[in-house]
Amino acid sequence: MTVVDNEPITLDIDAAEGFLRMFHIAHPEAGPVGPRLAEVRDEIAETGTYRHTTAELSYGTRIALRDSGWCTSGVPWRRLKVRDLRGYRNAAAVAGECVEHLRLATNGGEVRPLVTVFAPDTPTAPGPCIWNEQLVRYAGYADGTGDRRYAAFTEAVRGMGWRPPERPGRFDVLPLVVETAHEGPKLFTIPPDVVHEVCLEHPELPWFGSLGLRWHAVPLITNMKLCIGGVTYPAAPFNTWFVGSEVGTRSLADEGGYGAARPVAEALGLDTSAERTLWRDRAVVELNRAVLHSFDLAEVTITDHHAESLHRLSWLRSRQRASTNRPAFRLEASAARRARTGGPARFSNAALETTRPHSPGRLAELLRRRAEG
Template identity: 85%
Template sequence: MTAVDNEPITLDVDAAEGFLRMFHIAHPEAGPVGPRLAEVREEVAETGTYRHTTHELAYGARIALRDSGWCTSGVPWRRLKVRDLRGFRNAGAVAAECVEHLRLATNGGEIRPLVTVFAPDTPTAPGPCVWNEQLVRYAGHGDGSGDRRYREFTDAVRGMGWRPPAPPGRFDLLPLVVETAHEGVRLFDVPPDVVHEVLLEHPDLPWFGRLGLRWHAVPVITNMRLVIGGVTYPAAPFNSWFVGSEIGARSLADEHAYGAARPVAEALGLDTSTERSLWRDRAVVELNRAVLHSFDLAAVTITDHHAESRHRLSWLRSRQRHSGNRPAFRLDPAAARRARAGGPARFSPAPEETTQPQSPGRLAELLRRRVEGVGGAVGG
């Protein structure tokens, strides 16, 4: 059995049963859940896992995005398009379809929320994974230019053979890093012509444009795994649209990213010798204004943090406290490390004690007992 992040691939059978019941309650037109449970029990008994129907997959992905908190205000989650690419396991195909996801999501600036689901983890064939935090990220270089958050990641991919443009720039696109169990780690350049970038200017400050700041239009999150009914999809890129402060405050102003707050403050003539002057706060406000103004001017979908705060409060009030078996997008600590440090690899040799066949779980065992006449049938 292949191990991922030093853990064997197993199926949470309780989650499978809970999800199927949840799906059939939400979709009575699918008929009673009993026959579907029986079908899944048989499949689990034979293979150790099961395959979602197209409708189950779409429903699970939509619920996961809705409940995750990543779904920004205005996203029609019920009509969210889910691209079912579960047959894709090879790194080249995954990379190409990630780029196609970006093209479709950009949609000329009228951002289209999408989820693309690649092959799942199974006991015999683990799915691919993407190391990058987002499909579009900028390199951080040794001279301090670029996005400093990704300095280690940049160094790692350079060690794998990637070469930045000469001379290195502030907004060099990092390659997409895709890992599969059968191919290992492979790098793919993101074509610049599919990355829609917005040049930043300010509605009231004519000099702002000379700072040379820009940002990409679509946040495609690529390193979170989608878990639906016990089945894990390690590569399931999804996007909503940006909140302006994610760009202005978190990416551009932050000293650990682009550190643009100080040059903005200095251009404004603010006292940067002491934090008590609140120069940083005033600079961040102007950066956020520039982002919202520029995205609106370029007709690229974006929301502001005030609208998003109201949306999040409403989401928190209406959110039901369900069990952990509901569909979810999850970020593993190892995936978070890969996105910043460029490692460790996801696939590694399994410890000897985990290479023995694993039990497919409770449903499979109950099915065996029923077939052998030892126990009763499992009710739907």
């Protein structure tokens, strides 16, 4: 049995059957669910897992993104483009298609929501995983230069062989780390020509541009696993578009990120001697204004947090009750740690040594009992 992140790869049969019934209710043209359930039961009994049809994969992926809360306002989830690359297991192929995903999603600034689905976990061949939180993230260095949130990750990839520019800067793009069970973690450079960045300026403050702030155009999330009907796809990168405050407030202003609120406040002549003067709040507002203004000026898709709040409230009102049978994007604690600290690896040497075919005996017995019941 293959063990990843200290957990064996198993299949939730109830989730499989629940999802298939859900799919057939939504797609009556697919015919009755009975024959498909029988087919899947036989496949699980023989192999320990089953393969989604292209239609099932697309439907499950769209529902997962819609229900995740990551689907920003204006995203046409029913027409969401799903790139089915389940045959890709090697690190270089995964990295290359992640870069292609970013190129397609950027779309000259008119950001196009996409999901790319790579090989799933199976009892005999676990799928690849991506360590990075997003495809484009900036390095953080020990002297405080760059994005401080990723200082530990930066040190980890340097230890794995990555070399920053001769003169490290504030916006050095980190390498992509793709890990597979048969190759281990591998580093890949993101080509500069595919990273579309927006230089930030302010609609009313001419000095703002001299701060040298910028940000990348597409939030391509890479470390969340996609779960559909009991099958887990550990690498399923997806993107929508940025909410302005995610850039201005969470990344640039925050002291744990770039700490840009203070220099903005000082340039505004604000009293920064105490938080009670609310200098930070005023500086963050101007940072968020600069982000929205600059993205609009560069004709790059973005939404603001007020529009997004209304969208999220609407989403919460219409949200389905949580169920293990529903498709979902999930972030595991181990994946979150890898994205910030550069470890631990998903596959250990011990796990590789214990890899063996998953016995279908217990699954077959469960399926026989279910059919008889």
